[in-house]
Amino acid sequence: MSTYPLDTLQARLGHVFRDQSLLLRAVSHRSHGADHNERLEFLGDAVLNMTVSDLLFDQFDDSPEGDLTRVRAHLVRQDMLHRLALSLQLPAVLRLSDGEARAGGAQRPSILADAMEAVIGAVYRDAGYEAAQALVRRLFEPLVSETVTQAWAKDAKTQLQEWLQARRQSVPEYRIETTRGRAHDQTFVVVCSVAGPGIEARGEGRSRRAAEQEAARLVLEQLSSTPE
Amino acid sequence: MSTYPLDTLQARLGHVFRDQSLLLRAVSHRSHGADHNERLEFLGDAVLNMTVSDLLFDQFDDSPEGDLTRVRAHLVRQDMLHRLALSLQLPAVLRLSDGEARAGGAQRPSILADAMEAVIGAVYRDAGYEAAQALVRRLFEPLVSETVTQAWAKDAKTQLQEWLQARRQSVPEYRIETTRGRAHDQTFVVVCSVAGPGIEARGEGRSRRAAEQEAARLVLEQLSSTPE
Known part of the structure; x- marks a missing residue:
């Protein structure tokens, strides 16, 4: 070398x-x-x-x-x-x-x-x-x-759940849409969907948890830019 | 002060x-x-x-x-x-x-x-x-x-188990006899008994695991001083 x-x-x-x-x-x-x-x-x-x-x-x-x-x-x-x-x-x-x-x-x-x-x-x-x-x-x-x-900061999933509870709406759902890459080096894609306002968003991350947080953050952004 | x-x-x-x-x-x-x-x-x-x-x-x-x-x-x-x-x-x-x-x-x-x-x-x-x-x-x-x-060193419980297995004897049993003291500052007393040779010993420790190890160590001492 x-x-x-x-x-x-x-x-x-x-x-x-x-x-x-x-x-x-x-x-x-x-x-x-x-x-x-x-x-x-x-x-x-x-x-x-x-x-x-x-x-x-x-x-x-x-x-x-x-x-x-x-x-x-x-x-x-x-x-x-x-x-x-x-x-x-x-x-x-x-x-x-x-x-x-x-x-x-x-x-x-x-x-x-x-x-x-x-x-x-x-x-x-x-x-x-x-x-x-x-x-x-x-x-x-x-x-x-x-x-x-x-x-x-409170994490995004907690914030989203609190936002929905305060409005008596049902809890968000998270599902893994796909994973890419080999074991120990994967990227997860998670969809977070909120039934009440009918909003969903996709988050990516190196762990399922990170992808969920990212998806929750994106849903929160949409919710806060949508007139209630 | x-x-x-x-x-x-x-x-x-x-x-x-x-x-x-x-x-x-x-x-x-x-x-x-x-x-x-x-x-x-x-x-x-x-x-x-x-x-x-x-x-x-x-x-x-x-x-x-x-x-x-x-x-x-x-x-x-x-x-x-x-x-x-x-x-x-x-x-x-x-x-x-x-x-x-x-x-x-x-x-x-x-x-x-x-x-x-x-x-x-x-x-x-x-x-x-x-x-x-x-x-x-x-x-x-x-x-x-x-x-x-x-x-x-191998811990005493592992040593005892291996000693018994090598002689095709049944596994030792551990039971908590008593605990003393308040939560977070307890002393455990555990009895280890070995059915085959009919030996038992009492161990004390600040955790269940420590008490078991001590009991196993004392049983091992008796076993190794007893002619087989």
Whole structure:
């Protein structure tokens, strides 16, 4: 493998590794061989949890512990790590076995999220806590406000149900219209229909729940733009 | 409250707080008032998880991620934190409402474990990552070898079942004989009986599972000291 993609990754991370073998290990899936990233992922998961906790503790100095826990859970979940891995273009540098590569492993959310954690763990091992903290803050600060809105707002399904109950209308129905993609990397399409006003909408998401939320949100939009 | 017990605690921690109000908050249960320890507990939980992960990553440099995860889970669980809280004599400095104090709150494992995490979070806020790491290493290093033995050994119930199966004897039976104490702070007494050799033993523990393990361990001891 040319080292060029790894140089690009280091520029994106804002961190040049003293020990380049740490970075190489961090982007090596277990299918690639014995020197893989699972131990670094174990460490990186803890570094991430710690630095995100610290970030939230600082930034929301009035919020109770329950709110911080909820926002943290949103920030460190797989789809967030997957997005960050894509923004750092980890698929271009991932080291996989030939079989795993042919099977599309470089695009698998779980593999990318694990590699993202391993990279954070590798920065911690290479340069210590402050360096890892700086990286996590840079990556996650832009995501915090978006996440807070999601985590602290009532979710769309709850809002929709309350809207309908307040008007004594029947509960919405959700059904899966279709799923696309392979196991562990599926997209769900869910239709939410509301019998009373005769409205329906389609939502897509990486989980059934996410698709339902999106569908409920779209129904809510239609309801609130329709004169009662 | 006299400051003397807090001075003693700081001596035991090997850390004198620049900001004494952080320490005071860390030992204040939510029943005591608005300035309580739940946010510091949120932070301390993450600091603990991170520093223990780092300790295990260093100390077991050949162990796969799964083993590290198992040992970490044993080290950071409530009963371990409860033991550490007792060894630091946290009950003497805990700040509780009068009602909670009368109800024995200063001895409740969950309250003590939470305060232990809050103290770790407070050291982190007061003096940074290295100080918190040094504290956690000092507290946890003596527990690691004991825990590794427990976590890597097969548990007693599994061993007992395998011992009996190898001799084509019927499976052991477990029944709760009695429970003592209030909800969230109960002690379970479980009897494990083995029909074939006609042996039984009583185990006590803070959970049903812990009591069963203890009972199974005692039955195993009798079986292995009895000529077959």
